[in-house]
Amino acid sequence: MPTTGQTEDEAVAPAAPGPARPRHGVAVAVRLAVVIVVLAVAGGGVWLVTRASAPVASPTTTDIPALSVKAADVKPGSIAPVSAVAAGGASEGTAPQSAQPSGGDPLDGWAQKVAGVTGIPARALHAYGNAELAMRAADPGCRISWATLAGIGRIESNHGQYGGAVLGADGRPSKPIIGVPLNGSAGVQAIADTDGGRIDGDPVTDRAVGPMQFIPSTWRKWASDGNGDGIGDPQQIDDAALAAGRYLCAGGRDMATPSGWWSGILSYNNSTEYAQKVFGLADGYAKSAQQVKAG
Numbered sequence: 001m002p003t004t005g006q007t008e009d010e011a012v013a014p015a016a017p018g019p020a021r022p023r024h025g026v027a028v029a030v031r032l033a034v035v036i037v038v039l040a041v042a043g044g045g046v047w048l049v050t051r052a053s054a055p056v057a058s059p060t061t062t063d064i065p066a067l068s069v070k071a072a073d074v075k076p077g078s079i080a081p082v083s084a085v086a087a088g089g090a091s092e093g094t095a096p097q098s099a100q101p102s103g104g105d106p107l108d109g110w111a112q113k114v115a116g117v118t119g120i121p122a123r124a125l126h127a128y129g130n131a132e133l134a135m136r137a138a139d140p141g142c143r144i145s146w147a148t149l150a151g152i153g154r155i156e157s158n159h160g161q162y163g164g165a166v167l168g169a170d171g172r173p174s175k176p177i178i179g180v181p182l183n184g185s186a187g188v189q190a191i192a193d194t195d196g197g198r199i200d201g202d203p204v205t206d207r208a209v210g211p212m213q214f215i216p217s218t219w220r221k222w223a224s225d226g227n228g229d230g231i232g233d234p235q236q237i238d239d240a241a242l243a244a245g246r247y248l249c250a251g252g253r254d255m256a257t258p259s260g261w262w263s264g265i266l267s268y269n270n271s272t273e274y275a276q277k278v279f280g281l282a283d284g285y286a287k288s289a290q291q292v293k294a295g
Contacts, residue, residue, distance in 0.1 A: 069155060071273050072280030080261040081279055084147035084286035087129030107133075110292070117288040120150055123167050124159035124211075124237055130226060131241040135249055142249035143256035147289070149241050151281035152268065153211055160211040160237050167211075171227060171237040176201075179208035182215070191215060199234065210234035212244045222247050244268070 088106035111125040118125075128146040135144045153159045157177050165173035183205045184190030190205075195216035197203035206215045214222070214234045224246060225231060226238030233239050248255055248264040255261050265275040 069277045070280060071276035072283065074276060074279055076266070076272055076275060077258055077262045080256060080258045081145070081147060081151075081283035082286045083256065084145045084282075085289045085292065087132045087146045113292045114289050117291050118150070118285050120154070120285065121159050121161070121167050123169060123171060124153060125150070127171060127226065127237040127241040128153065130238060131245040134226070134242055135245045139246075139249050141252065141254060142245075143254055144245045144249055145255065145282070145286065147282040147286040148248070148255060148261070148265075148278070149244055150285050151278040152244060152265075153237075153241070154281050155274065155277055156213040157211045167237065171239075172233075172235055173211065176235050177210055177213075178202075179213060181205045181207055191217075210240045211237045212240040214240065214243065218247075219243070 088110045107126050107129045111122040111129060114120070114125050115122040120128075125146070128149040131149055132144055132146040135142055150159070156162075157165075157173075160167035160171075160173045160177070162173075162177050163175070165175050165177060167173055178200055180188060181202060181204070182189050182191040192206070193202065193204055194206055199216040199219065200207040200209050206217065208215050209219075210233075212234070219232070219234050222243040223232030223234075224239050224242040226240070226242035227236065231239075232243070234243070248268065250267075253260040253264050255264050261279075262275060265278050266272075269275070
């Protein structure tokens with residue numbers, strides 16, 4: 001959730017105590033559980049530890065992660081980003097729990113290769129790819145792409161690296177990513193505290209948290225367990241990417257169509273500039289990944 005007047009010191013604050021850290025990697029068998037989790041959450045499952053809700057609309061002109069990103073010169077609703085190579089080189093019919101004959105995780109090698117041509121950290125790519133595969137199984141009509149999730153991840157937190165953070169093998173940034181207070185100051189929406197500071201460390205106003213920048217009230221609705229550890233944590237990139245995928249797919253959207261794609265992105269942040277930046281990133285990532293052969 002971009003905000004104006006944001007500085008690196010403001011955007012990264014000490015974390016409130018959080019849940020146990022997730023396990024390293026996202027095993028193939030775990031992705032089967034992910035699909036079950038998506039369906040359980042959609043059906044009102046409450047066993048997840050919930051942490052953030054819907055991203056808030058705001059300008060992006062002074063948002064630090066987005067400063068170096070140029071808005072694409074494209075009319076909203078006219079076209080969707082180019083179709084990306086499916087995560088892991090999977091065919092459209094491949095379920096997320098499918099594995100290579102060797103029994104390894106098909107996303108591991110794919111993420112390393114795509115990282116080389118896109119500049120996205122492999123660990124972040126793994127999360128975006130896992131979210132795409134999970135959503136393909138849970139909501140095949142949505143057709144959400146890892147490239148679109150990557151575009152949002154770049155704008156929101158530089159793929160979990162905002163403010164000097166390093167994205168760890170466990171999918172968590174080395175220091176929590178926490179946005180500015182949503183206190184109604186210039187360019188910032190006013191959102192009173194909804195979580196007692198449990199998620200964002202602020203008992204007065206809400207703040208957006210994690211690699212995909214969810215606010216606490218929105219996370220409670222879309223909390224997801226992308227790495228299968230039984231916890232929905234907005235600071236953990238597998239969880240955050242899956243939650244973002246579910247949020248974008250809400251209401252029967254088809255994210256592969258121009259109308260569906262723009263509707264989804266503008267629901268994430270109601271800013272044409274923001275959507276044009278995500279478009280340029282997603283389109284570029286998809287085109288770069290076309291250079292990578294599945295294998």
